Every structure is written in structure tokens, then in C-alpha cells.
Amino acid sequence: MAFYKVTMNENEGHERVCLYNKGCNFRCIGCAYKVPNAGIGPSESEKEIGAKQIIEALRKIGATKVHFIGGEPLINADLIKIAEFAHEELGAKTAIGHSNGSKRIPDFIDEATVSIKAVDDAVHRAYTGMSNSSVLANFKDAYERGIKMKASTVLIPGIVSIKEVGGIAAFVADIDGRIPFHITAYMPVPDAGLRAPTEQEVGGAVLAAKKHLINVSGSALNAESFSKTKAMNPAFRSHRVEV
Numbered sequence: 603m604a605f606y607k608v609t610m611n612e613n614e615g616h617e618r619v620c621l622y623n624k625g626c627n628f629r630c631i632g633c634a635y636k637v638p639n640a641g642i643g644p645s646e647s648e649k650e651i652g653a654k655q656i657i658e659a660l661r662k663i664g665a666t667k668v669h670f671i672g673g674e675p676l677i678n679a680d681l682i683k684i685a686e687f688a689h690e691e692l693g694a695k696t697a698i699g700h701s702n703g704s705k706r707i708p709d710f711i712d713e714a715t716v717s718i719k720a721v722d723d724a725v726h727r728a729y730t731g732m733s734n735s736s737v738l739a740n741f742k743d744a745y746e747r748g749i750k751m752k753a754s755t756v757l758i759p760g761i762v763s764i765k766e767v768g769g770i771a772a773f774v775a776d777i778d779g780r781i782p783f784h785i786t787a788y789m790p791v792p793d794a795g796l797r798a799p800t801e802q803e804v805g806g807a808v809l810a811a812k813k814h815l816i817n818v819s820g821s822a823l824n825a826e827s828f829s830k831t832k833a834m835n836p837a838f839r840s841h842r843v844e845v
């Protein structure tokens with residue numbers, strides 16, 4: 603797996619660069635990233651960009667923040683090399699912007715947001731096709747190594763229940779009750795046979811998580827409101843860098 607896209611955001615008073623990995627090792631039911639032509643994942647024609655080119659681009663930009671996203675960034679063979687350059691040579695803050703947590707979060711990463719799909723392994727296997735044992739172990743390991751961790755999950759009626767979200771929150775709280783936790787409402791994709799949760803259901807999941815954690819948030823956006831939020835939020839206003 604390789605990076606295929608580099609974007610830059612100059613609206614936050616610093617040069618934040620995002621690197622997009624092509625592909626993901628999970629097979630989640632209802633994954634929007636893998637829906638062809640949905641405009642979320644890469645098109646077939648996207649070319650892969652090597653570590654050398656990316657390092658040159660980061661140096662030229664003078665990136666002060668480097669976020670690795672995907673697909674799934676932790677499966678990228680160049681991740682460690684690029685993170686080391688960004689962190690050690692540029693002095694940039696490095697973050698795993700979002701991840702399924704299936705691999706160890708490498709050194710030279712300051713922050714990571716991991717989506718814990720389910721804490722019940724049977725639910726996790728049914729939903730993603732993979733066990734959650736490494737996800738839970740990697741999350742704890744990263745926290746213990748001093749990486750600033752955030753957790754998230756997706757509430758999906760019929761798959762990830764409010765009770766399950768409460769279980770994920772309890773797992774995170776066992777590590778540190780102050781770790782931020784965000785619950786996202788599932789946004790349906792064609793032919794997956796899944797519905798979005800109601801606002802009340804998202805509220806119920808937030809309450810279930812708040813029994814364990816201090817810092818819990820939830821969002822219940824649909825495709826339209828998500829696009830509007832993106833357009834209004836400077837954090838999303840980025841442009842592609844030709845590498």
C-alpha cells in the first residue's frame with residue numbers, strides 16, 4: 603500500500619499536510635470509502651507516490667503538521683520513514699488522523715485517533731472481517747508509550763448498538779477516563795441495507811459513553827449536512843499538492 607494524494611491546509615496559521623494512503627485491510631459492512639465513484643476513496647487512476655517524493659514535498663512546504671490518513675494509514679510501508687523525517691528533521695507535529703488501529707502506531711507519531719469499531723470480538727469480526735484483539739492492544743500500547751490518543755466509533759443500528767458503544771467507552775476508560783471519545787452516526791451507502799441512527803439514538807449512545815468517560819461528543823450528520831459543515835469549517839479547506 604502506498605500514499606497517493608497530498609493535500610495542504612494553510613487556514614489554521616500553519617502548514618498542515620495530509621497524506622492519504624490507498625486501501626484498507628478491513629472489510630467493513632457499509633464502508634463509504636470502498637464504494638466506487640462515491641468520491642471518498644481513490645479512483646483507479648490515482649498513481650502511487652513514493653517516500654522520497656513525499657519527503658521532498660514536505661521539506662519544500664516546510665510542513666509544521668503532518669497527518670496520515672486513508673484508507674488505513676498504518677498499513678503503509680513508508681509511514682515510519684516519513685514520520686521520522688517529519689518529526690525529527692522538520693520538527694513537525696505528526697498525527698494518525700484516523701485509523702482502524704489494526705497495526706502498532708509507530709514511533710515519531712505524536713497523536714492518533716483510532717476508530718474502535720466494536721469491543722465485542724464477535725461483533726467486530728462480523729462487522730469488519732477481523733478480530734479486534736490487536737486493535738485493543740495497539741490502542742493501550744500507544745497510550746502507554748505517551749502518544750496522545752483519541753477514540754471514536756460509528757453507531758450503526760443493527761450492528762454497533764448503544765450498548766456496544768457503552769462497552770467501547772468502558773474499555774477506553776479503563777486506560778484513561780480523560781481520553782476524548784467521539785461517536786459518529788452511520789451515513790448509509792447504497793446497497794448496504796443499513797440505516798442511519800436517529801438523533802435520539804446518537805444522544806442515547808453519548809449518554810451511555812458518558813457513564814465511563816468525561817469527554818464524549820456525538821455527531822449525526824447526513825451527506826448534505828456533512829458537505830455544508832465541511833464547506834464552513836476552515837480545517838477542511840485544503841488543496842491538493844502536485845508531487
Ligand code: SF4
Pocket residue numbers: 626627628629630633634635636673674702730
Ligand atoms: S476501516 Fe474504514 S476504510 Fe477500512 S473498511 Fe472499515 S470503514 Fe472502510
